[in-house]
Amino acid sequence: MVLTTKEFREDFSKTFEGLYAFDLSEASPIQYYTALGNYLKVYSADNWSHTNQAYLEHQVKQVYYFSMEFLPGRMLKSNLLNLGILDTVRDGLREMGLDFEVIARAEVDPALGNGGLGRLASCFMDSIASLGIPGNGNGIRYRYGLFQQKFVDGYQVELPENWLRDGNVWEVRKENKAVMVRFGGQAILSEDPDGRLKPIYSQTQNILAVPYDTGMIGYQNEVVNNLRLWSAEIPPEEEIHYHTIADREKVNQITEVLYPDDSNYEGQILRLRQEYFFTSAGVQSIVRYYKQMVLTWQHFPDKVAIHINDTHPALCIPELMRILLDEEGLSWEQAWEITQKTMSYTNHTILQEAMEKWPVRMVQELVPRIYQIIEEINQRHIDKKLPLYTPELTYRTTIIADGNVKMAHLAIIGSHSVNGVAKLHTEILMHEVLRDFYQMYPAKFNNKTNGITQRRWLHLANEGLTKLIDNKIGTAWKTNPSELKLFKSFANNEDTLAQLAEIKLENKKQFAAYAEKEMGIELDPTALFDVQIKRLHAYKRQLLNALHILDRYLKIKDDPDLDIQPRVFIFGAKAAPSYVYAKQIIKLINTIADMVNNDPAIGNKIKVVFVENYGVSLAELIIPAAEVSEQISLAGKEASGTSNMKLMLNGALTVATLDGANVEIRDFVGEDNIFLFGLNDQEVYAFYENGTYHSRDIYDSNPRLQRVLNTFIDGTIPGIETEGRVIFDSLVQYNDEYFVLKDFESYVEVQEKVDQLYQDPMAWNQKSLLNIASSGPFSADFTIKRYAEEIWKTDSQLPAIQQYIHLTEPI
CATH class of the missing domain: 3.40.50.2000 (Glycogen Phosphorylase B;)
Structure with a gap:
């Protein structure tokens, strides 16, 4: 039975009155949200009960x-989408004079x-x-x-x-x-x-x-x-x-x-x-x-x-x-x-x-x-x-x-x-x-x-892109993500590429509005948005990203008229409370952000945004706006990564070492549509075995890198005397455990290629589209099918469950 907006409005009003015993017009967003959650729990209760009963009866x-x-993450929108009533509820609330997005934001993001x-x-x-x-x-x-x-x-x-x-x-x-x-x-x-x-x-x-x-x-x-x-x-x-x-x-x-x-x-x-x-x-x-x-x-x-x-x-x-x-x-x-x-x-x-x-x-x-x-x-x-x-x-x-x-x-x-x-x-x-x-x-x-679920990371997080894909290839991809490959046929369609660019720009504007409101940082939405969002750990090498930012900063300071691609560098990360070194890196990046963002000589050529309290809901805002996906862990250290898949799905181009699932992303999207740099895992293990890595030699022999590292200890970056010295020593004196210095040259070279490609919007958007169209194999649905078939030895019970539900429904 299809739920109508009229039925929803009536049932929702009854649920609200039963909970609060006062008029809808007097409520707060959290009260609307709570009433809507209770309504949905009742709406889905029969299916929950019947599913459990079907499993038990069929053993x-x-x-x-x-x-x-x-x-x-927040569950309201996800549950509405999966129940098939997201648009109905959204329309019904609008007819009642209520703002669905305000209500949805009242939900706490469970940590x-x-x-x-x-x-x-x-x-x-x-x-x-x-x-x-x-x-x-x-x-x-x-x-x-x-x-x-x-x-x-x-x-x-x-x-x-x-x-x-x-x-x-x-x-x-x-x-x-x-x-x-x-x-x-x-x-x-x-x-x-x-x-x-x-x-x-x-x-x-x-x-x-x-x-x-x-x-x-x-x-x-x-x-x-x-x-x-x-x-x-x-x-x-x-x-x-x-x-x-x-x-x-x-x-x-x-x-x-x-x-x-x-x-x-x-x-x-x-x-x-x-x-x-x-x-x-x-x-x-x-x-x-x-x-x-x-x-x-x-x-x-x-x-x-x-x-x-x-x-x-x-x-x-x-x-x-x-x-x-x-x-x-x-x-x-x-x-x-x-x-x-x-x-x-x-x-x-x-x-x-x-x-x-x-x-x-x-x-x-x-x-x-x-x-x-x-x-x-x-x-x-x-x-x-x-x-x-x-x-x-x-x-x-x-x-x-x-x-x-x-x-x-x-x-x-x-x-x-x-x-x-x-x-x-x-x-x-x-x-x-x-x-x-x-x-x-x-x-x-x-x-x-x-794998990841496209339902949250595309259907919900990026509705504009979802509608574009629906219009171009139909909706079968929503239940069979491998169908996304059909989107490749539009890689040379200028109208599609223009629409893709407009959707990305709109998503960037939404993040820019958040940054200005919550952090007081004014961003240029036409700048390149470069994103690294993941747990703060030395092996994930947020530090390498920071060195690149400082390298750019110094180049602009040397030549304020330098024609360089403007970039917004976006970080999101928490460090474990007892992980002192990771917390020192956070302090370093935040201090770099203060220095760069407030330097008139830099203007909009570089902005650095470290979002506070990064979690699922912030990821849903950042990922659709991302154009570069930083997957720069030392090769052989990251098990898989999933932010790489989410960012790829939303059209970001990946800057990557051949680590974790980056290897398979490369295989599916093609080497021409990803930016690779750095040591591979075999080269890393060879250094371990022969003990020939000497970071001090790299520091002494590379004036460009030396100048960047010296900013940690020479007063260029104010207020990080302790943190700067600790980080400098870890990289130079204590032999750089995660080979940051070794990969620096290769990293800045590939970032220059990113700049060059971004000057050609048509070519950039083609590669962005090809990343989206190649992301289907990274669906969690396919991962789970393999677990079920090869490890758990269990099958989908969909026909039996649906038959049971329909047999037990009242006539």
């Missing part, structure tokens, strides 16, 4: 995607993730539902999420991000589905009458895990899957044991903030508590659901796939073992076979320092029974592999080593599948970072290049 295999982060990992998880949730795959998310309901970033005198300051201050209209609290999670105390193994060892617990701290469920609405297909986020609470029956505020606060801390500062022991143990809390709660919930099907345990992997997104949820493996051994009475061999067949693991990093490991003592104290099981997994691994491999190889792959529990090793040994997230990343894992495991388990390793 389909379900996927459970465990992730420490989910970064959904439930740090960057690519969390955004990827949310993209996957959208694609899983849109493809009709039975899938669920499992994570933590952070009360504050990632911090709110403020800049004070150019420094990053972290404030609590109270995203729940007005509640969360999309979630449903399910206290009837709560489970108990056990920490600390002792677990003594005792033999039961059947001769099995069972743990006897004493002096444990029991925490109630309460789920909050959010419907994941598929794209116009009647499917609503589930995202379950867990909140830590004091069990009512144990209130008496929590006498002080400090005691209660220890419970609240578990789900208070994403990624607590882990630079000290207290922060580390809190992080581990968070990881066990949501994995235990999630696995318990899955087992309870499975029991409703009344099947034997041997069928568990046929009905359940648990996916470990990075190492944070790796404790799923010993937790499922604990339940199968201790509560269900299975033998070790039975439990281990079930667990391995059920679990799969995605690795998201090449950096060894990012591979999680926890001190043995910490794990023993916090989850003693889990540690016993990890010890047994480790010993059985050693016993099995020693006869087959050398002792050196075997012991390099152990889970417990050097006083630590290595979570990546646990995830690999306990899973049937291990995947990387880009072709190059997977190759580096197999042949460098995890080569010992690849030698043992070659069949486990596979690649699943990351």
Whole structure:
């Protein structure tokens, strides 16, 4: 049944009056938004209920995607689009005299993730539902999420991000589905009458895990899957044991903030508590659901796939073992076979320092029974592999080593599948970072290049471009993104290229208006918009971008009449609170921005904008306006990247090293339509092996680079005496860990090519169009299809779900 604007207006008015008991004309934007969210929750409730019932009745295999982060962004527009009523609601509100965009902006952007990992998880949730795959998310309901970033005198300051201050209209609290999670105390193994060892617990701290469920609405297909986020609470029956505020606060801390500062022991143990809390709660919930099907345990992997997104949820493996051994009475061999067949693991990093490991003592104290099981997994691994491999190889792959529990090793040994997230990343894992495991388990390793959802990053973020594509090639691309390739046929159509340029200019004007209103920076929308938006980390090399800006600045200072392409350099990034060096880079870039933006000699030739508190909603504003996409990490360090895909989809041209998914972007768009520079991964690893990289020599031999670097320490950039010296020394004295100086010459050369091409609007827009038309393969829908077919072994249940829904609809 098609919803009319008249029906919407009537139902929305009733919903509003039921909530607030006063006239619509008196409401605030947040009240309109809350009423609209409640209306949509009711509107989609039948589909949510029917989807769950269909899965249970058909006993389909379900996927459970465990992730420490989910970064959904604002959900109002996305839900309206996926329900197929975005235009109806927009028109209906306009007829009521209400501004839809004002209402939409009242929604808080949930800070439930740090960057690519969390955004990827949310993209996957959208694609899983849109493809009709039975899938669920499992994570933590952070009360504050990632911090709110403020800049004070150019420094990053972290404030609590109270995203729940007005509640969360999309979630449903399910206290009837709560489970108990056990920490600390002792677990003594005792033999039961059947001769099995069972743990006897004493002096444990029991925490109630309460789920909050959010419907994941598929794209116009009647499917609503589930995202379950867990909140830590004091069990009512144990209130008496929590006498002080400090005691209660220890419970609240578990789900208070994403990624607590882990630079000290207290922060580390809190992080581990968070990881066990949501994995235990999630696995318990899955087992309870499975029991409703009344099947034997041997069928568990046929009905359940648990996916470990990075190492944070790796404790799923010993937790499922604990339940199968201790509560269900299975033998070790039975439990281990079930667990391995059920679990799969995605690795998201090449950096060894990012591979999680926890001190043995910490794990023993916090989850003693889990540690016993990890010890047994480790010993059985050693016993099995020693006869087959050398002792050196075997012991390099152990889970417990050097006083630590290595979570990546646990995830690999306990899973049937291990995947990387880009072709190059997977190759580096197999042949460098995890080569010992690849030698043992070659069949486990596979690649699943990351993807993005065009629904959010094009349909919603760039409606002008969406309409242009619809007009040129039809709408089939919206459900089959590979159809975007048809857009290539318009690469020589001057009218299409002119329309493309006009859409880009309008998007740039929108960002310029934001920059002026929020930051007081006046931008020229006809300048080239150059964008680097991603987490602040030294390997992502925001510093290389800053060196290029300073190089341009010095050239203009030398010759104020220099004819140079005006550029707006846009940064968006948060640094981890304990990552001092990254925060020093933020201070440096902000100080460069102040210097450049306020220098009359520079004018509009360079502007630098570092947006505060970068997140999904700001990305939706920046990405459609971007013309250059900076993907400049050191080759061999970035697992995949997804901002590269989002920016490509919106017509930005990529300046890139051959790192992560940039390699595949190059392959699809062609080398003539991307700007490549710098070392490749093999050259980087050759430097590591032969130890011949000497950054000081580059500094001494390159006067242009030397002059740029000296600005850090000679007073050219005011107010960065400490930060400038630290950064200068890291690059010159301490041998430049990420080869910034080595790639500088190549980088500025390619940026000059960017300038030259931008002088030819026709050629630039052709390449922009070809990037858009080549972006289809990077859809998360295709990524998820590969996960479902090759790892999870589950199929789309779309026909069965839709048939079930229609059979149960009232006549």
